Amino acid sequence: MQVYSREKAADHSAANAIAGAVEGPLERSCTERDRIVVAPELAGIERIEARFHGKGFEPHRHDTYALGVTMAGIQTFSYRGETRFSPPGNVIVLHPDEMHDGGAATEDGLTYRMIYIPPERFLPATAARGRTLPFVAAPVLDDPRLAGLLLDAIGSMDAAIEPLKLDELVGEIAAALLDHAGAPQAGMGRLAHAEVRRACDFLRENLSRQVSSADLEEVTGLDRFALSRQFRQLLGTSPHRYLVMRRLERAKTLIAAGERIAEAAVASGFADQAHLNRHFKKALGMTPGRFAVLAV
Secondary structure, eight states, rough: OOOEHHHHHTTTTTHHHHHTTOOOOOOOOOOOOSSSEEEOOOOTTTEEEEEESSSEEEEESSSEEEEEEEEEEEEEETTEEEEEEEEEEEEEEETTTOOOOEEEESOEEEEEEEEOOOOOHHHHHHHHHHOOOOOOSSSEEEEEEHHHHHHHTTSSSOOOOOHHHHHHHHHHHHHHHHHHHTOOOOOOOSSHHHHHHHHHHHHHHHTTOOHHHHHHHHHHHHHHHHHHHHHHHHSSOOOOHHHHHHHHHHHHHHHHHOHHHHHHHHHTOOHHHHHHHHHHHHHHHHHHHHHHHHOO
């Protein structure tokens, strides 16, 4: 995770330039009020959290989809000939090569998170629905589900995201943008019971390693978007969520048997104890430590 001061960022016209502006050790601005936090690079996808008072950026453009969520304050920017405003919880959708600026609309300042997704990452999802890249006319959306997807993809700002989860999130974000662009829903067609069972077996057998979408495509013969739709239709969840829950099952078994939490985390396929803690508490409502005390 890197932190850049507003003064350093002001000389650069896009998030790509900001991300590469400082090399070497972590830098912090002299004030905590105005700053940009740049998350670790994620397979060509950039993620930032920005906090500004007043003007944040001069007019510039990206060659990516710039998608974000206003976290606090009122976000304002000029886009396609109009001044726009985004209150907390709203989604920002800026299309590739569209000029825009940005900043805080009030003296209270602004905090927002953005993810910059190259258009080519959306192409498989749009092709699966027989569509071109989505153009969403409204750059400010009140869509809690899309906001949740974006924040999930942006993550904690200081950690990577598993490839399988990232692929799923990019596909879901693309589908949400297609819906806002007026694209029709794809029909389900046949239900792929056998393929989903093969995917489940493979995930159970490979809890301790990184599983990619390509792995599941090879096992099932379905592309990642078709498989994700089939999982939701048949199991009510996604392949990555299924994998995480099976890892949690193994971790609980190991912890209940007296295994140290850190060792149980790694043996179950989590990166470390902190990674296990986040998923454990989110899924089960308590920490692994609390579970270890209660398990008999």
